Amino acid sequence: MEDIIISTLQRTMVAGTPLLLATTGEIICERSGILNLGVEGVMALGAVTAFIVTMTTGSPWLGVLAALAAGMVISIIHAFASVTLQANQVVSGLALTMLGIGLSGMVGKPYVGKPLISKMDDITIPVLSDIPYIGKALFSQSPFFFLAIFLALVSWFFLQRTRLGIQIRSTGENPKATETQGVNVFLIRYLSVIIGGGFSALAGAHLSISYSKSWIEGMTAGRGWIAIALTIFALWHPGRAIWAAFLFGGIFVVQYLMQPLGISPNFLAMLPYIATLLILVLISLKDPRKLNAPAMLATPYKRGER
Amino acid sequence: MMHITSSDRYQITRLRSFMTNVFSMAAGLVVISMIFLIAGVNPLFAISEIFQGSFGSVYGFKETVTKAIPLILIGAGLTLAFRAKFWNIGAEGQLLMGAVFSTWTGLTFGNALPSVVIIPLMFAAGFLGGALWGIIPAILKIKYAINEVISTLMLNYICAHILTMLIVGPWKGATRFGFPGTDNLPDAAILSVIPGSRIHYATLVLALACAAILTIVIYRTRFGYEARVVGENPEAGKYAGINFLKTTLILMAISGGLAGLAGVGEVAGIHHYLGYPASVSSGYGFTAIIVAWLAKLNPLYAIISGIFFAGILVGGDAIQISLGLPAATVDIVNGTLLIFLIMGDYFLHNKITITFTHT
Numbered sequence: 001m002e003d004i005i006i007s008t009l010q011r012t013m014v015a016g017t018p019l020l021l022a023t024t025g026e027i028i029c030e031r032s033g034i035l036n037l038g039v040e041g042v043m044a045l046g047a048v049t050a051f052i053v054t055m056t057t058g059s060p061w062l063g064v065l066a067a068l069a070a071g072m073v074i075s076i077i078h079a080f081a082s083v084t085l086q087a088n089q090v091v092s093g094l095a096l097t098m099l100g101i102g103l104s105g106m107v108g109k110p111y112v113g114k115p116l117i118s119k120m121d122d123i124t125i126p127v128l129s130d131i132p133y134i135g136k137a138l139f140s141q142s143p144f145f146f147l148a149i150f151l152a153l154v155s156w157f158f159l160q161r162t163r164l165g166i167q168i169r170s171t172g173e174n175p176k177a178t179e180t181q182g183v184n185v186f187l188i189r190y191l192s193v194i195i196g197g198g199f200s201a202l203a204g205a206h207l208s209i210s211y212s213k214s215w216i217e218g219m220t221a222g223r224g225w226i227a228i229a230l231t232i233f234a235l236w237h238p239g240r241a242i243w244a245a246f247l248f249g250g251i252f253v254v255q256y257l258m259q260p261l262g263i264s265p266n267f268l269a270m271l272p273y274i275a276t277l278l279i280l281v282l283i284s285l286k287d288p289r290k291l292n293a294p295a296m297l298a299t300p301y302k303r304g305e306r
Numbered sequence: 307m308m309h310i311t312s313s314d315r316y317q318i319t320r321l322r323s324f325m326t327n328v329f330s331m332a333a334g335l336v337v338i339s340m341i342f343l344i345a346g347v348n349p350l351f352a353i354s355e356i357f358q359g360s361f362g363s364v365y366g367f368k369e370t371v372t373k374a375i376p377l378i379l380i381g382a383g384l385t386l387a388f389r390a391k392f393w394n395i396g397a398e399g400q401l402l403m404g405a406v407f408s409t410w411t412g413l414t415f416g417n418a419l420p421s422v423v424i425i426p427l428m429f430a431a432g433f434l435g436g437a438l439w440g441i442i443p444a445i446l447k448i449k450y451a452i453n454e455v456i457s458t459l460m461l462n463y464i465c466a467h468i469l470t471m472l473i474v475g476p477w478k479g480a481t482r483f484g485f486p487g488t489d490n491l492p493d494a495a496i497l498s499v500i501p502g503s504r505i506h507y508a509t510l511v512l513a514l515a516c517a518a519i520l521t522i523v524i525y526r527t528r529f530g531y532e533a534r535v536v537g538e539n540p541e542a543g544k545y546a547g548i549n550f551l552k553t554t555l556i557l558m559a560i561s562g563g564l565a566g567l568a569g570v571g572e573v574a575g576i577h578h579y580l581g582y583p584a585s586v587s588s589g590y591g592f593t594a595i596i597v598a599w600l601a602k603l604n605p606l607y608a609i610i611s612g613i614f615f616a617g618i619l620v621g622g623d624a625i626q627i628s629l630g631l632p633a634a635t636v637d638i639v640n641g642t643l644l645i646f647l648i649m650g651d652y653f654l655h656n657k658i659t660i661t662f663t664h665t
Binding site (some may be wrong): 094281293 | 343345393446450451452453455456457459460461463464467468470471474475592595600631632633635636637638639640641642644645648649650651652661
């Protein structure tokens with residue numbers, strides 16, 4: 001029994017890690033008022049980039065850096081379309097997803113199914129990892145796990161307390177007023193989209209060089225879309241994103257455990273999506289303002305317009 | 307010094323709009339060529355293979371028309387939703403729900419009723435299924451202020467899981483030898499095809515008719531006008547007394563219903579049984595978004611753009627085989643073309659002037 005609890009908890013943390021990374025990035029992006037539906041594609045590109053670079057150089061950390069760079073660069077497309085060209089963000093984001101999935105499929109073709117030899121060692125925190133039940137799951141994990149939590153906490157602080165973070169949030173709420181304060185709204189939005197893309201790519205890197213240690217087309221398996229849902233589930237708050245991501249991760253793990261008990265895995269797999277909708281309805285019933293959505297989300301900003 | 311200024315362009319002629327699309331696509335093809343070049347594939351050869359594969363042979367063209375059927379149906383429905391700025395990206399789920407409803411109808415009544423009765427019944431059931439799945443996000447948006455991008459996306463997953471639950475559980479066919487999927491539909495419930503092809507012509511005729519009717523609805527009826535006002539100027543709509551809930555419900559019932567019809571076509575015309583969601587919907591729900599966009603949100607043009615993107619899908623399959631490219635190559639082509647179409651829109655709606663001043 002103890003083994004089952006430990007392994008469930010451990011796999012929950014692993015499953016939640018990429019969700020948390022991508023969600024944190026999308027929160028920063030959406031807080032600036034830009035909806036980015038390109039997460040799935042950028043994640044795929046991050047995964048393939050990290051895998052190829054790790055395989056050729058033998059250094060997983062170089063792979064992570066390369067994925068980060070690739071994710072940030074390709075996100076410029078969405079920033080350009082949605083900020084400079086004031087294009088429809090839904091369509092532009094979908095285009096980014098298609099492009100990301102397409103490019104990763106093409107670039108990654110020769111690498112499909114090849115095993116990764118250079119591994120990223122787990123980080124084990126002494127003493128804490130000896131705590132019964134939770135110790136091993138929480139304190140002996142892939143570096144990505146610690147990175148994801150660290151970045152979520154940093155982003156929380158960044159958005160709430162730093163000058164740039166406040167500028168990002170106020171750009172999402174009222175770009176015009178923000179601009180009159182002398183803030184370059186366009187620059188803020190570019191920056192937010194690019195940071196968000198970097199996070200998505202990190203999530204992809206986790207999948208290919210830490211989680212499965214291989215690359216295959218379609219390995220992101222809809223996680224990018226889940227991150228977009230989680231962004232709302234977490235009400236655009238990186239702190240809440242931590243709980244949300246691991247809750248969803250847990251449901252993914254539990255669905256396999258429930259199978260022998262006669263509960264359909266598809267029913268359990270459906271739960272996170274139903275839960276998201278239900279929670280949104282509940283919040284909206286209570287007080288729609290509490291939804292806390294950036295007021296200008298997905299609305300292009302045009303300079304000099306009254 | 308060089309100055310670039312942009313100003314609104316108020317008069318957009320049809321010719322300018324058309325030429326902008328043509329130039330955008332051409333520019334997109336240039337970028338796609340560069341990507342092919344970097345991947346070590348002769349771009350001219352690859353692009354000509356795509357169009358050879360889809361429009362250059364009788365077999366290819368038949369396949370193109372086959373795949374255009376769901377794209378036209380869904381694309382036309384999306385033009386209506388997008389005009390009202392309702393970002394329905396849940397056509398995948400609506401298609402699947404249509405497939406589920408019509409499969410149930412076909413399996414239940416297919417042995418008892420003649421074809422002339424059961425086929426229309428299945429289309430009606432498919433429309434109903436898609437429409438029901440389409441009005442859920444409409445209610446969530448108008449009543450609870452829940453963003454439709456999220457709800458339609460969630461509903462895609464929910465529907466895919468419901469479908470899988472059915473085909474591995476209660477609906478699992480005795481003839482599938484333990485594999486997931488329903489039994490084959492009875493003969494009476496299967497759509498006939500043009501001999502020597504997979505073109506299930508009943509759905510094709512339906513798609514063309516729906517696109518035509520929808521064009522009239524959008525441009526010539528009060529409802530079409532209200533749908534446009536809801537999207538373009540909601541403030542004015544409120545003063546004009548437009549019932550947002552009713553208008554949104556109807557337009558999403560139509561948009562979802564048409565996707566549901568596409569689901570009927572895929573099940574009764576192509577697969578003849580209900581299998582895994584990914585094989586039933588094949589991503590048509592997402593591709594149709596580009597179809598609607600290229601059609602400039604005009605359902606009639608969705609016929610042309612539907613055939614065009616069906617051609618890219620078929621041609622994409624062809625180069626997978628002849629050039630050994632991965633399946634995802636089609637996504638590069640689609641994604642790039644979509645990005646350039648968006649960019650083209652900017653230049654269509656904004657006049658860019660570059661002036662040089664000497665300092």
